[in-house]
Each structure stands twice: as structure tokens, then as C-alpha cells.
Amino acid sequence: MAELTHLDPEGRPKMVDVSEKAVTRRRAIAAGYLELDAPAAEALARGGGPKGDPWSVARIGAVGGVKRASDLIPLAHPLAIEAVDVTHHWDAVARRAWLRVAVSCEGRTGIEMEALAGVTVGLLVLYDMLKAVSHGMTLGPARLLRKEGGRRGTVVLPWAGCPWEP
Template identity: 40%
Template structure:
């Protein structure tokens, strides 16, 4: 059984997939990530008492910026003309964690899954960075693609 790897050329070298002849379709992807922390750290953020400023606002901007820079970070990703990037941040007090959800959209030839995953990842990394002076043992987890629509491979929704 021979597998056809799209990011490997005939010589076995990594390459960027040629999407020249693909048609534009509406594409959307959602991803999420969590960061767990001590109740005191979470309260400090929620109450706006962090000495570095608004942690959630900074993380939201970092996530949006990261989605736009995904092709600079992931070697074989195409640079994309994103039409929407949204990063939502929600404190889950009962679970002592923060949930980050990202949404990326475009009309294009290739998907936006990596952009959504990068946005969620960088947003939680930014929360960690801003709070590490207060707590170093925060736990980042469950970075995953929630859903994607559009493109040849069809729709995907997490089970």
C-alpha cells in the first residue's frame, strides 16, 4: 500500500502543496485551548489586579496576531488572506482555568485549521507569560481543532 503524502515531493523532500488550480471556497475553523491555574491567580486576572495590565485583552490580541503570522511559524503553511479572526476568552471559575476559543475564516484555496490552532495556542501562551511571575505551575492543555468547514476534505466536527 503506497501512501500519497501531499507535503512530500517525488524525491521525498518536504514542499509546500501547490494550490494554484484549486477553486476558492468559504472556509472556517474553530480551535480551543485551556490553561489551568490557582484560584488566586484567576481572581487576580478577573479583578484586573495584574501588574502587567489586562491579561485577557493582551492574550486576545496576541492570538489574532498569531493567526495572521501562522505561515511564518509553520514551515509548509500558505500565507492566507484571513477575513476574520476572533479569539474568545472565558474564565471557568469552577474548573480553575481559562478557556480560549478561536475562529478563523476566509474565502480561499486552503484551510484555516492551523491558523485557528495557532491563535488559541499563542493566546494561552500569552496568559502564561503574563502570569508566570505569580504562578509558574500553570498547565496548558487540550489544544484541539473543534471544527472546520469547507474544502475538498469536507467538514469536521470534534466528537
């Protein structure tokens, strides 16, 4: 059974020492969705509401979430992000606004938290852009689809119903 790495022997939180780890190419892809009620879905399909184009602002918000992950997650290491790719997809039938965030860097620790932070912050921005029309939205789930690099190598986590392959 794997042990929790962010706890010291007494069970107190600690930041993991990654100084002995090899620097490797790291990549992570995460996705998630915001489920919208009919008024919010109609506003998104029209291109937005009173605040403008929600997709553009959500994409910028997702990049900001990636860049601020170590500020939001107390034990996450700050990483030198090299690339962020944000993609969106509108599923009109299920009324789901999907975001996919792919992040890469070279480093000593994984970049999954950055990808997940990007997805969730981007979806929160989308909520903020549409809430003038309706508060009938539900955030999530969001999850990791793929990670590459590090000790475990490549990990692929398929998600049935997700518009993207891991």
C-alpha cells in the same frame, strides 16, 4: 489510507501546490485552555497582575497568532484572513482559562492552522501576563473543533468538557 501531502516521493518536506484547487469559503474554529495553579487563578479572577488585564492582551495575541501562522509553520500558505473572532471563558472550578478562535477567509487551502496558532499564541500570552504571580500553569491541550470548506467540506470534532459547541 490518506497520504501525507507535505512530503515529496523521496520523503522530503515540500509545500503543497494548491494552484489547481478551487477557491472556497473557509472557516475553522479551535479551542484550548491554560490550567492555572491557585495563585495564578486568583490573579486572573481579580482581573490580572502587575502587567494589567490578561484577557484583553491574550485576545490581541490570539489575533496576532492567526496573522503570523504562515511565519511560524514552515509549510503553511499565507492566507488573506477576512475575520477573526476570539472568545474567552474562565472555569473557576477546574481553574482553566479557555480561548476559542474562529477564523474565516476565501482561499484554496484550509485555515485550521491559523485557528490553532491563534489559540496557542493567545494562551501563551495569557501565561506571560500571569507568570509574574506564578509559573504554576500548564498549556493545553488545544484542538480543532470545526472546519468548513474545501474538499472535505464540514468536519465537526466535539470535545467533551469544552465550553463551546463545535
